[in-house]
Amino acid sequence: MHTPSEPGRPPLPPAFVDAMSERFGPRFSLAQAVRAHHGHDESHFPDALPDAVVFAHGADDVVFVVDTCRAHRVPIIPYGAGSSLEGHILAVRGGLTIDLGEMNQVLSIHAEDMDAVVQPGVTRKQLNAALHGSGLFFPIDPGADASLGGMASTRASGTNAVRYGTMRENVLALTAVLADGRTIRTGGRARKSASGYDLTRLLVGSEGTLGIITELTVRLHPVPEAISGAVCAFPDIVDAVNTVIQTIQLGVPVARIELLDALTVKAINRYSKTTLRESPMLFFEFHGSPAGVEEQARTVQEIARDHGGLDFEWASRPEDRSRLWAARHDVLFASLNLRPGSRGISTDVCVPISRLAECVDGVRADIDASGLIAPIVGHVGDGNFHCVILVDPDDPAEIAHAEDLNRRIVERALALGGTCTGEHGIGIGKQDFLLREHGREAVDTMRLIKQALDPHDLFNPGKVLPPA
Template identity: 80%
Template sequence: MTAPQPGAPRTLPAAFIDAMNARFGARFTLSEAVRAHHGHDESHFPDALPDAVVFVHSTEETAAVVHCCRAFAVPIIAFGTGSSLEGHILPVRGGISVDFSEMNKVLDIRVADLDVVVQPGVTRKQLNAELHGTGLFFPIDPGADASLGGMAATRASGTNAVRYGTMRENVLGLTAVMADGSVIHTGGRARKSSAGYDLTRLLIGSEGTLGLITELAVRLHPLPEAVSAAVCAFPDVVSAVNTVIQTIQLGIPVARIELVDDLTVKALNRYSKTSLREAPMLFFEFHGTPASVEEQARTVQDVAGEYGGLDFEWAHRPEDRSRLWAARHDVYFASINLRPGCRGLTTDVCVPISRLADCVGATRADIDASGLIAPIVGHVGDGNFHTVILVDPHDEAEIARAEALNRRIVERALDMGGTCTGEHGIGFGKQGFMLREHGAPAIEVMRQIKRALDPDDLLNPGKILPPG
């Protein structure tokens, strides 16, 4: 979907600028360089600069920003690390970017209860570093070192989701500033509750359109006693995916199953200096006791052998596993490096596991027919896979071809009972598919919620809901 074009640059009211300067001093800025950083993400969409940027340090400061913006009708866009892929943080109607990166404290690690309270600017790597020595870890791993506030706002998941779930399952509660400047606390420390509407789940995945998340309580998990990782090559992508399907259907509690096609492996070998066989591959990881890990691994190896799996390479040492997963996390930038100067249009469909081989195989055929360069990767253990369609950001005709390819991939996934986005969110990149996926009555309910909570449409306007 083509990005909506921002209007002419706004002129912020002088009284608004004076009020923000008085409250935040140097942490409120009109600097073009700072604005440019906050008007750029990892999507293929054109940059769109906010009118100003403010760096907040607390819930109270965030509420003060909202009150001031509401008084002067200035749109508000939350900013974490800028790693979004669907234009979430681009201020398409102008406004102020609220940067949470300096709200980056781990507030309370509660080892006995297996949870932790963090500010939204804490990144997943930072959190796991601070958990060192506790015997616990935070498993949600979208690849990028994203902030937890951004991960909650987009309902992120990643490589471990097949075993540990997504942000939806791992956020126990949160604090949020609403569009009227009020502060709410949702959820609690109990592991379950039947008390009232689930406001936590309402805000998770809302992409900053319903409230600004300023604190989160998230689940932690025990570090497994034993971990083993492996890679295995296959004669074709469909054989690899069929291995995944049978692994899941057998109930093997594998922690990660990641697919990379032959083009992706070629890109990784160039970018990450690996020497993997340039064929479709699965990356596996197994967690548990030494005996259970060995049993899982042997069973999966047998399954892979039935589908032509080759060159099982085991990585038992932590440094070998780190090398393996570092290469997997390099996929996006390795893919971009296949065509210097390009941008990546990423697809993000998820389908029922029984339809995964059909969907991936048909997608491969579509890519071949399009003439575009588009590696395939995916968290295939839960039916989620991506293509990174490489486009010249200055070639409108090529972008149109890439968007047509994306539409075919999404429409096929929807026909199979899937979704247009398994983890990246909607932003404005996937607004055009919302009506098809949810239907008009459900979209109208979403609009009613938005109008009720943000009647002036100041929180990240122009995102998620299709125009109408």
């Protein structure tokens, strides 16, 4: 008999264990180490282990799992790469984790139509490797080498979103298994359609609570003819943000604009062995024709100069750009290195671009008043920025203090017409904020959709929707 991972949790039904073992053999595991791996993500929330893990190899496996779990009322938690930041893959009510990472085939590439069909376990790096030589690439870059199924489930975006959009704009179609075992196909390869309800957008961002994605059709983009990068330091963070605002308002088609405050720059200098000026800084990347890239960069350089920009430095060589963006992607680990042994509570607000300077300046004041260590970094080209609040994971009082700071940051963003999450999703960490942002009626409507599609609340229960 299986011993539950949490005191008081009933064991999995023996008939369920027998059915899963017979179907999957060694791909079904009750082992503590396997469960522990799947009960941990990159968030600050305590680990929550599933009672078992199954590794799916195809859509028929997913259908079998859903049917068996429904028959025995066992919760199902979809798992991709485990890189989520809001507790999406934690088994807060036990149950079965279905690991989709081995469903990792690039099924077809349609270069002429600029799209690709992939299984959910394909990662962005894997897809771009498969596209090598095609003249196309997949631009959504959340930092971690996340699975595309997970990225769709959380409506991920990242550094390139200011030019190429988020997963919402780049998923054309998907196939998903619903809680009653039916498989549905949403969307299509046509670039537009006015046919019926937009079920693709319903499932993109649903965080595994409405369906389990088994296939995606994603939009591809031409590899730019020329790419150039630059970094620019500023006397203070408001000058840097005002540079971003003016750049966007003038319609400069910049591909990436990343903000790092002085503490973040200090952290990556230590961690990545860079030698950047330790002051607020913007990282830019420009895509297009050689003449277009040069024109974009010159325009931004003039804007930056008007706002006190210092040391505007080019990074035209691929190795220099790679070094800069690798340092940017390592910000979480660099920040944690500022306080060894700490965990990071990552905030994720997004505001209208015209309110960005006001919001960032106010958040910086909130951090200073709190006494906590919290570097600021963000994809500010679309108004999205983060704080990594460093806490002692064994100090409940400090965690509560950090969560209070996070709440103040969210309230500030909402008051400025923003959102509690630009890209990380709701998970278990932002359910109260969902209600504040959308109101009772809208959240109740979301709950009706959940009840209609998953009446037994088996798909990733305890996530997204606050308790009724």
